[in-house]
Amino acid sequence: MTEPVIELEGVEKSYRFFQLSDVRLRLDAGQIMGFVGPNGAGKSTTIRILMAMIGQDRGTVRVLGHPLPREQAAAKRHIGFVSEDMRLYGPATLAWHIRFVASIYPGWDAAYASALLHRFNLHPEQAIKLLSHGERVKATLLLALARRPRLLVLDEPTTGLDPVARHEVLAELMDVVRDERRAILFSSHNTQDIEQISDQITFIDRGRIIDSSDKETFLDRWRRLHLDVPPGVTPPAPDGVIETTASGRIAVVTTKAYTPELDGVYERAGVTVREVQRMTLEEIFVANVMSNRREKVT
Amino acid sequence: MHSELLISQADRRPMYLQIMEQIRHRIAVGDWQPGRELPSIRALAVAVQVSVITVKRAYLELERDGVIVTRQGKGSFVADSADLSTQLRLNELDEHLSAAADIGRQLGLTADEIGLRLFEAAKKTEKTRDEK
Numbered sequence: 472m473t474e475p476v477i478e479l480e481g482v483e484k485s486y487r488f489f490q491l492s493d494v495r496l497r498l499d500a501g502q503i504m505g506f507v508g509p510n511g512a513g514k515s516t517t518i519r520i521l522m523a524m525i526g527q528d529r530g531t532v533r534v535l536g537h538p539l540p541r542e543q544a545a546a547k548r549h550i551g552f553v554s555e556d557m558r559l560y561g562p563a564t565l566a567w568h569i570r571f572v573a574s575i576y577p578g579w580d581a582a583y584a585s586a587l588l589h590r591f592n593l594h595p596e597q598a599i600k601l602l603s604h605g606e607r608v609k610a611t612l613l614l615a616l617a618r619r620p621r622l623l624v625l626d627e628p629t630t631g632l633d634p635v636a637r638h639e640v641l642a643e644l645m646d647v648v649r650d651e652r653r654a655i656l657f658s659s660h661n662t663q664d665i666e667q668i669s670d671q672i673t674f675i676d677r678g679r680i681i682d683s684s685d686k687e688t689f690l691d692r693w694r695r696l697h698l699d700v701p702p703g704v705t706p707p708a709p710d711g712v713i714e715t716t717a718s719g720r721i722a723v724v725t726t727k728a729y730t731p732e733l734d735g736v737y738e739r740a741g742v743t744v745r746e747v748q749r750m751t752l753e754e755i756f757v758a759n760v761m762s763n764r765r766e767k768v769t
Numbered sequence: 770m771h772s773e774l775l776i777s778q779a780d781r782r783p784m785y786l787q788i789m790e791q792i793r794h795r796i797a798v799g800d801w802q803p804g805r806e807l808p809s810i811r812a813l814a815v816a817v818q819v820s821v822i823t824v825k826r827a828y829l830e831l832e833r834d835g836v837i838v839t840r841q842g843k844g845s846f847v848a849d850s851a852d853l854s855t856q857l858r859l860n861e862l863d864e865h866l867s868a869a870a871d872i873g874r875q876l877g878l879t880a881d882e883i884g885l886r887l888f889e890a891a892k893k894t895e896k897t898r899d900e901k
Contacts, residue, residue: 501811501821502821502822503820503821517788638818641818642818644793645814645818648814648815649811649815650811651811663778667776667778667784667818667819668818668819668820669821670820670821670822671819685822686822686823687785687822687823687826688781690785720878726798737821740881745875746871746875749781749783764786
């Protein structure tokens, strides 16, 4: 039962202009992982590797206990995959797609599929080419969700959806993990969606995993401190501080390891801590990426 | 039954604190009586559309504060303490006071000055109450 749903260890993949280096990832059952990175960071490459759509150059990939790419057929039976660039067959109707997918997967839940048609406000007899972008995204999600797969891998599932559709989709994703044996990995630029429903968060930049932890730890440890610095005093730089910007008597410190004791460290150095602010996941993400890139340069 | 919990994204407080506060409030006003079973962590997470880990954290902290008790394999319940709701309202008061103190501190007031202002505010409400 404790076996992870996804486990990547030392995964590497080289292209002419891009390299995925030492990627490790672990997702346990019952959890949702948000996979966040700038454009071209390696999110889709990582996802393609764990879907065995491309093979890794080095490293091990296990999904639902199956080593990939060797046992990909067995693994894929229980994975639902939705990506932005996925195409449905334009001239056919959604009902035709539903019959097609249902004929392949024995676990197809017809009752749930009808419920989703209703909730997503989709019309089964409409041809795919007549659907709006949002409706097409919802149709693709329906085809994956109604299979009730143990693992859902979603590449940008909420991109391009209006606020109401996003709300409907997030509700269905939460409903998936009502079952403790199931798990979701989803990548997104929308850090707000990730902040809301993810248990685990992994940041990737320039082909490397730069940070991975549970969401509560991220939101708790990353803080911004506003300091009043008297003339002639240099603020200390305790462990975890990744950036200090000063102008005049005011300094702003960004730390990734905040504890209330940190206030005391500054106060003892003669610096007044005026305010300790929490950061949104988006602010944490940007600060994390920037500090990581700076470290690389120096 | 628990869909009335609502998480606001405009609220600067973290989601686990919002959940804790709303549960505390329900207990404080007597909607949730001692001994009442709370929804399971997963069920509440699905209902409010917030990650399981966030709801888990809210429950753990409420348990640490003695507001709820968790019995292994049975679920979580509102703690059985006679003066719990008074205690909770006092906690709520303390939270408001420390928020006010923060503002005072940002304005550069000393602890005594902040205290004096609170004293004056308390006097004022006493007076308006007497006049009624």
